[in-house]
Amino acid sequence: MSLSGSESDSLASRRSKKPKYSKFTQQELPACKPLLTPGIVIGAFSLIGIVFVPIGLASLSASQAVVELVDRYDAECVSANDKVGFIQDTKTDKACTRTITVPKPMKRPIHIYYQLENYYQNHRRYVKSRSDKQLRYKDSAHMIKNCEPEAASEDGAPIVPCGLIAWSLFNDTYAFSVNKKSIEVNKKNIAWDSDKSNKFGSDVYPSNFQKGDLIGGAKLNDKLPLSEQEDLIVWMRTAALPTFRKLYGRIETDIMASDEITVVIQNNYNTYSFGGTKALVLSTTSWIGGKNNFIGVAYVAIGGICLFLAMCFVVLYVVKPRVLGDPSYLSWNKETPDHPN
């Protein structure tokens, strides 16, 4: 009897449309219900403050340790009034000598950058004007779809590397001497390894490059494969913002304080047409990179604000401790009477 009873029970429960009970379906899952209580709030703000201020100070000191020399030369290196005419004239000698005094000792390696301003490498037309396939594979030289108008030479042969980016390659050059003694600039390893190994083919050689009427920028050595043309690789990693630096090379010797660096600049690159500036930057690095106080200051500031807020909340909770409508603060609900009588 009992057997048949349980059987019919199970039969009934199977037929029944009764929802199955589970914590999930009944929306009763165990949950943490965070509430911004004074403890949590003050704790959180204090913690942020305590963590942020040291980080900020460390970053700031790292940034302060970096020695950075910026020398803008685009105006001084052109004496003529018609700057655009001057720079477009291929025949004139564009050498220009600059002297920089080093205020603090600079430890090697000293990174050399050129800095351009008001140069839109991030313009959509510019960014798209390249052919990744062509850069990597020898037999993809004809893939020049996006490269107009620098896609093919007049006789129709594809330009390698094609496109506006490569065509406008930066072509100022710098020769350094410290205290009249010339020093070597190491131009190896200025590009990302993955670019050299995977984006630029080691069997792809420049061809028909800068052969048109309008010469954009630097010419390439036809004998070197693209993967070894590091200046090009660096240039072709387009910058995010209209003011940008690009790594030119490194000086592998220390420079003492008050040493004089003489730079002979071949001022070839035309930034005058669009009102851009050019500058030469020499910088050491620390663990945080180059000189930028922002992150350190910001950390210290936010840390300070959070500590301040924590204190404000402590004061607020002391001054106005009750939650609106909390009956436990009503006089008759308090354990200790408000009035001594």
Next chain:
Amino acid sequence: MEGYQSRRRNKETTNLDGETNLKIKQALEVTLDLQEDTMFRNVRQLIKCEDPNANLYSFVGTMEWKGRRYPLSPQQLLLRDSKLRNTDYIYGAVIFTGHDTKLMQNATDPPSKRSKIEKKMDKIIYLLMSCLLIIALLGSVLFGIWTKEDLRDGELKRWYLRPDATSIYYDPKQAALASFFHLLTALMLYSYFIPISLYISIEMVKILQALFINQDIEMYHEESDKPTHARTSNLNEELGMVDTILSDKTGTLTCNMMEFIKCSIAGTAYGQGVTEVERAMAMRKGTRLNAEIENGNHKVEKVDDSRHVKGFNFKDPRIMDGNWIREPNRDVIRDFFRLLAICHTCIPEIDDETEKVSYEAESPDEAAFVIAARELGFEFYKRSQTSIIVREWDPSWNVPEERKCELLNMLEFSSSRKRMSVIVKEPEGRILLLSKGADSVMFKRLAPTGIFFEEETRRHINEYADSGLRTLVLAYRVLDEKEYREFNEKFNTAKTSVSADRDEKIEAAVDSIERDLLLLGATAVEDKLQKGVPKCIDKLAQAGIKIWVLTGDKMETAINIGFACSLLRQGMTQIIITLEQPDIIALEKNGDKQTIAKASKQRVMDQIEDGIKQIPPPSQVSTESFALIIDGKSLTYALEDDAKFKFLDLAVKCASVICCRSSPKQKALVTRLVKQVTHKVTLAVGDGANDVGMLQEADIGVGISGAEGMQAVMASDVAIAQFCFLERLLLVHGHWCYRRISVMICYFFYKNVTFGVTLFLYEAFASFSGKPAYNDWFLSLYNVIFTSLPVIALGVFDQDVSARLCLQYPELYQEGVQNILFSWHRILGWMLNGVMNAILIFFFCITAFEDQAFRSNGQIAGLDALGVVMYTCVVWVVNCQMALSVNYFTIIQHIFIWGSIAVWYLFLLAYGAIDHLGSFSNTAYMVFIEQLAPALLYWLVTLFVVIATLVPYFSYATIQIRFFPMFHNKIQWKRYLGKAEDPEVARQISSQHRTSSQQRMVGISARRDGKAMQITREIDL
């Protein structure tokens, strides 16, 4: 098909007006002898009648036959969709078919419903669209200007872009055209402002929400094996915004079951049953009474288990099992029950096998009386045209004795007479007039000698009425032969007269005999409410929801039910608008249609005006509350265009509104009126086919999947098994869904605005050329992978307070009614937060990565690296913002939120590792692993940006929650302090929250408060 019939029969009109009792339909007397098919051979009748209309209770027509005209009334009309009972066949003529029938005239087209939230969401989309258009235009204009400047007098400016040999998109010579093309590009690029995925996500969330509603075990009805069924998931959040509930009565509030529960005989009250109302009131009154009732309740339930007779819930050992014989007033008691067994219009049906008698009655309360008499030993057994046979169990002998009373006259019930009487001749030879009727008419007719327990009876009647029972007063009179003969003569002449004043003559005759009655006592019948209805209504009223009852029932019934479910109470001013007034009725008898309409309209308008005048202006503090009761006929006029605003004005000021005798169409019209004029969310509840129009018209239609077929359920948006599930459906699920959807939508806009604004800001630094800061795949996957699941989890799982607390603090529901969580300033606040976050993220990132080397080997971050940095920050900020907004952190939320962030890094790794065969991951290739991951600055910037961006919101939330808490915050605080369950705390918080205008006007609590006030007033006097 509708027609008129030629025999007196009963029919059921459940599907038309929701009443389950039978209606008598009668053929014209002149056609009564047409009994055979062959007799119709020469019948030539001409029927003229009114045009098709939706009014169920009126029909005007004439039949011409043999040169004479006979009026046709609704009595002769069989409506489509009614069922014929106790009749094998009828002869009839079809009057209207198809769409002309009253049923079809009452039908409304099924509407497509969208929630208010979604409609508002559309507006936000328009707003964002215009923002999008504005910034795209701005970008295009600037782009055009810059492009134009690239080539001046044949001189190349930005020569590296080759403006001299370019495509149309960048052509300086056609800058306007380029600018236009750019506009298209920009519209595509900034399309992230408009979250297309929002619609998909909302659909998914709503379906899941609906599943949870369906799965709720607390809304499952064991007896009928019916879970709640959300038939459309469109309206989930609307359930949390209901302002007015329009409820059907029969089958919705009540079970449509009358139970004889108490009586007062000879000034003694009998009956220990507890009504639903008393139970609910006691529950709120306090523990002492509570325990008492609980105990009583317990006993009753035990008895219930052993033997329960439908329609009979009377428990009193003093009377039951023949014990009445030992009561001091046994003669009165016997007469009392004899009267119940004789004075009615029921028809007994005897089951051949079990010999059990069951009764067919015109109204369920009549049946309840006859059943009560049967259970107490006075079994009404047989009725013939001229006699009534009652089997009486004499307690002393315990054998049935058949008493055959000769039925002399039947003075039928009418709503104006409010009483019915029979005149019978007892087997012993006495002629008795047995009468039962409403107390208002009966007490006036008592003989001066018959009132010695009038006082007690009156008190009992008041008590009964207060516990929501229907009361009738029973009285009788012994007639002597002569008196009866005189009356009978007068009555018969009146009946057979054909003059216009026939009715008055009958009335006068009847009136003359129904006087000098001797009081026997009073009965109390419970129109059985569904389980938990008073409590549910009380909770809904506390939640600030207005409840209107729209019923096809008679006014008296409707008012009774109003009392039973605490929508009406003693001390409430009833504003009754009716056309059942002598002069209007007189007009209707002989006036032409236009005068009737005009007079009726004027009368209704006057009554509405009077009602408005009675109500003090809101500025005046008043504890008085008002109830509006209006009948269907008046409603017809009140709903006309020039009157309806006034009517609604009055109705809105009343605490409860009851519309009786209303047709399905009128129910729908009232619903539409409320919906259109108040612009608030209306919810209609009903169970029958007559409620379909109302369910479809309301913003939300809730069908009760009860006994009455499936039509209401098919037309509804949510089907529940019991009215009381409405409480949980609205206060818990409605509130949750409303909260979830509104927060979810706000958040969705926030996250897309954040993302879109970073894109726009970047454009400003890329001469608006249309170059996005992020890789194409990052762009596409933002809404799909990295930010989608947490927001869906929020939409499906988040709860501000638990279900139990939702029910304990019904005032919380007002957040939805007033639409606080989805107000414009909240929406715009979220968007502003998004814009702010985006600005912070963007400038922090570009300043930190400006132009210096970002790692110790001196390399510079290019476009790809900076894009990834910014994107990382956006993903972090948006997900952490979600973590701050969530109130209910289950394991699911943790997995989704932190998982989304983790997935971003995994994606970076995986996507960046794809060798660019076919240039697949071009700009993202190895960016993370080679460039960013080893750079400490990257991690420092991420941490900094996330914290710095969220600190403002965090501080705002802290201050708001602590010092300007919203209602749900207050409850959260209480829960945190462990005091939320304390009813005293609940009352305090609630009373603080309630504004004077929202003061509970109806419900058990209000009734209790009202009673307390009354008592105080009495004491003061």
